[in-house]
Amino acid sequence: MPAVVEVARAHGLRLAMYWIQPATVLVAYYHYFHGHGEAIASQAADPACEVTLPGLRQPLRIRDMPSFIVDDGTGAGSDLSKLILHGFRQLFGQMDEQEMMVLVNTFEALETTALEAIRPYLESGVFAVGAPTVPLPGAGDKNERVHLFAEDDKKGYVAWLDAQPARSVVYVSSGSLLTYNAREAEQILLGLRQLARPYLWVVRREGRSPEVDRLLLEEAARAADGMVVEWCDQVRVLSHPSVACFVTHCGWSSTLEAVACGVPVVAVPTWSDQPVNAHLLEEEWGVGVRAERDADGVLTSAELARCVDLVVLSGEMATAVMANARSWKDKAREAVATGGPSERSLRSFVKMVQELDEFARRAEEILSTSPSYP
Template sequence: MAQPAAVRGEHGTHFLVAAYGIQGHLNPARALARRLAAIDGATATLSVPLFGHRRMFPSSSPDDQEVSDGVIHYAPFSDGQDDGSWPTGSGDETARRRRASCDSLSAVVRRLAAAGRPVTCVVCTLNMPTVVQVARAHGLPLAVYWIQPATVLVAYYHYFHGHGDGGIAAHAADPAYEATLPGLRRPMRMGRDMPSFLADDATGTGDDLSQMIVRGFREMFEQMDDEEVIMKPCMVLVNTFEALEETALEAIRPYLGGVFAIGAPVVPLAGAGEDQAIHLFAQDEEKRYMAWLDAQPPKSVVYVSWGSLLTYSERQAEEILRGIRRLNLPYLWVVRREGRSPEVDRLLLATAAAVPEGMVVEWCDQVRVLSHPSVACFVTHCGWNSTLEAVACGVPAVAAPSWSDQPVNAHLLAEEWGVAVRAEREADGVLTGAELARCVELAVGSGDMATAIAASSRAWKERVREAVAAGGPSERSLRSFVKRVQELEFLRSN
């Protein structure tokens, strides 16, 4: 349990890591902050919007401006909508929330300085242009923490630097069009591999939220190009490993001065401690689902989770259950209560009585589940955190992407690394039970593809463990970044 942080003088390099307070941004940002704080001469504070902070620390007092877990500090800021609601994409609301974020985060920077812990470098997760404004206002160096794969960084960079209007948009109506981007080994197919927000932008079919996100990305890249950016050349930390994306990393380095592959450990390491992740959703069934996994045969369980944002329609829930019944294997399925319809609730209750060999939970510790010897296959939405966790734990996957970077991640899993079977959704986005069953059977059945996937999964698991080991490439890259920041700090102070 975190306690109110004591006000005390601290010296050395102090990183302020700013992130959105949602599961997919929070955990990589927190892992980065804790790793920075473990480096001699460095400390770190994590700052997320107030709603997310309160979910992280529900027992803290509303008056607490800062808490500490003994390793890093947590100092929330207000984004002008402290109930956690999603932005609508309207210009007036965006401007209001931006002003609120800038004012509140600036107050955090001033308060930390007054407490004797001045910020010396700001790090922000992707698509937070307001944080760049705050860093500039306070004369602070800034680095971007790219929490998607380097391949997606390449796609966004080139889309905003001549390949969008110049090529991709001209062929956007053709889903089979293959966009060739500088340095990438394979072209990106418009209707299959391209980040969904870029495909929507190229075709002009994006909704208000999609358009707002693309505007944010565009502005972020403009800021990264700006000669007035405090840290130049622009520093980018990428949550990936050299071994996984060597080609993409080499492709983007000529354009962005400082690119560091600092992939955060997603598997517990010796001496790393047990406090590896924050969960924004209740895990009341943790003892029950772990005990249930213990009772299952090795490599028998199909684990299904579509992350912290996507919800299930009644038809999609029915199709997943059809697929599971068709497989006749034990299953563990994560269905968050948040956003769950009464129809899905009734369906799950009926299924629990009719299919007792499975278990439905509201949330789980995914790394613990994927590390369990009874888990055979991971049916995933292909969020980047889930993608890394599947590879690090050596679990074959069925890749069923939906939006954002997920199509790229599915491509990497299935075609670059050979550790997954890619599932095809219907035109309305539904993954049918027949397709789910077909893909699971290919991934972990008795055929040649399953044999090849198992071998690739074991090989990549070992390579990731080597990358995140103490003193390994990931740690060396992070230390190189810190050294670069400290050199800049020395130059600025002299």
């Protein structure tokens, strides 16, 4: 929101930016606007082309970049991409003009390389304060969490989860914005049936078509092993011992919650930072696998079933994914523990603000007693 910077400047307020995407995305945007934009744009038509950005451990393919900087201008979302990219361009221009501290919703161990890569360019300070920035189960009362939608357990999904065997449930959610068309919903249902596993699927009421409603009614009439809900407490679900894997759109909040809860992931990214997050989940952290869409951009039933099997059945990949998921869960808990890295980082940010305030106060005192002070 570039206008916020202008408001802060007009009122003489010090400004810190809260970056709600991964530090890796911060690196990608920074270098896109500082010398790498043309190189990235020239390769945008080739999803497999690799681009090396300063400081990152490995190159990012075009398909793994934030969607707004690799939109070739021909897609249905190109106008929106241009609008959002213009906003980011303004923001990074303002960051160049004005010293701006940056708080990032990540933790040091998770994105060490990306945080080290961006700090030399943002000398006012980059502080990793997340992992995620929501209370985890066992870290406090559940009422401390704020939910985007009204809490609703009319269907009793928690009791249903309690009745399922350990590591059996496939949890499917596309977040708070995306909706399904009829073919997308049909393919997901067919894939879940093929898996023959209990499933919990979140399908929001908003924007749901009559065709999707019909499919869901037919599924309910089948006395299926699954449950479809309009809302759930995602952290509570991901923390439940019956959940085997998470089929996710790879929004950053969902990504962090999966990592913090130690749940293997099937990544199905669409736009914005989601392709980067899918890359991190699969290739950097090794906690899941990225599903491929068909020519129409749909996750097919066969691909859904294939990917879930890869991360939950016995086998070399599933074993490695589960081990990595447990390891990152432990590191996330360490990060948000009292006195842990995220708290120390936040305290160092507060200390820096206090020191800057004290410096400004003393400078004002000196200037006010100077004969030449106007």
